[in-house]
Amino acid sequence: MSSYGDWAALSETCDADVARYLKREVSDGIIAPGYTEEALQILGAKKGGRYNVVQVDPSYRPAPTEVKDVFGISFEQGHNDFRIDREVLGNVVTRNRDVPETAQIDMIVSLITLKYTQSNSVCYVKDGQAIGVGAGQQSRIHCTRLAGGKADTWYLRQHPKVLGLRFVEGIRRANRDNAIDVYVSDEHDDVLAEGEWQKWFAERPEVLTREEKAAWIATQTGVTLGSDAFFPFGDNVERAHKSGVSYIAEPGGSIRDDNVIETADKYGIAMCFTGMRLFHH
Structure with missing residues (x-):
């Protein structure tokens, strides 16, 4: 069964650079007016060959x-x-x-x-x-x-304290991004509490205070x-x-x-x- 959630939509031909970028991103499909052969090979391997690749007719005009x-x-x-x-x-x-x-x-x-x-x-x-x-x-x-x-x-994700965060070895990119999102929010204790921060960080970060966030x-x-x-x-x-x-x-x-x-x-x-x-x- 196919999934129709998050899609990438392009207005120009999808080349290998775009395909390589999408290969590592979470998405369910792509729609574009055309694809290079190399791009099709890369996208064809995504999600075990179940990634949706759709070609749109650039000349199509919907009903007025x-x-x-x-x-x-x-x-x-x-x-x-x-x-x-x-x-x-x-x-x-x-x-x-x-x-x-x-x-x-x-x-x-x-x-x-x-x-x-x-x-x-x-x-x-x-x-x-x-x-x-x-x-x-x-x-x-x-x-x-x-x-x-x-x-x-x-x-805030570009704040020096965020850029200086040290994550545990082998953390997945999605988990890292979620930890950053919580860290810069008012719910930062959810990732900084004792027994919790060790799941995400190699060392416990300092709190990014409300005053520091406002100043940034x-x-x-x-x-x-x-x-x-x-x-x-x-x-x-x-x-x-x-x-x-x-x-x-x-x-x-x-x-x-x-x-x-x-x-x-x-x-x-x-x-x-x-x-x-x-x-x-």
């Missing part, structure tokens, strides 16, 4: 209207066919209008992620990598808090935040600022846009109104 049936009621919505590129980033509405190329790339990454993420949703990106996604929440601020917490954890997170800058619908209040920008956000891409169109822009100006954040609502279900 999506239909979902829920308990006999049909819901329809237009297919999200927005093209996301630099052209949607031209409307910078803040006093700070400096959006460097690296930030534009991060904005595009965030918006593409949001296009395929359950609404409500926001996405934090740094250096071309999504570092925190808050999806399917009941309000915009809940999305921003959830994703911001994930972005903070991503950055405060050094984070240059993060980009994308939102699939407008920010209704400036509180989203306030929370984003705490996680080092310097650039924001959101549709705009709230009756309180002036408050959102004012809050961004308070922190020197550059914000683009894309006019592109990615709020789909």
Whole structure:
């Protein structure tokens, strides 16, 4: 029986480098427009030959209207066919209008992620990598808090104390990563208590204190935040600022846009109104 949980999706041909990377990662399948012969050989050996490898037709176009049936009621919505590129980033509405190329790339990454993420949703990106996604929440601020917490954890994993952790010999990578995740959280005693730390570490680490975590997170800058619908209040920008956000891409169109822009100006954040609502279900 096949598993259909975690998949890798590529927009270009899968080569041997990507296949070798996926070979050591936990996933159930891959979908791509093409594969090199070497890539197919590598992927064919994953999971004892039971790894799902699917080739998609790049020319396929879905129906313009999506239909979902829920308990006999049909819901329809237009297919999200927005093209996301630099052209949607031209409307910078803040006093700070400096959006460097690296930030534009991060904005595009965030918006593409949001296009395929359950609404409500926001996405934090740094250096071309999504570092925190808050999806399917009941309000915009809940999305921003959830994703911001994930972005903070991503950055805490680079704290000198974390990089200096000494693990027991032969620990599996998944167990090591889980131990780090607990170590940087408020539940750190779960891996530091006597009789417990010996399962993970060669020597007992010092606690990463709340004050140390706050001081480290405060050094984070240059993060980009994308939102699939407008920010209704400036509180989203306030929370984003705490996680080092310097650039924001959101549709705009709230009756309180002036408050959102004012809050961004308070922190020197550059914000683009894309006019592109990615709020789909």
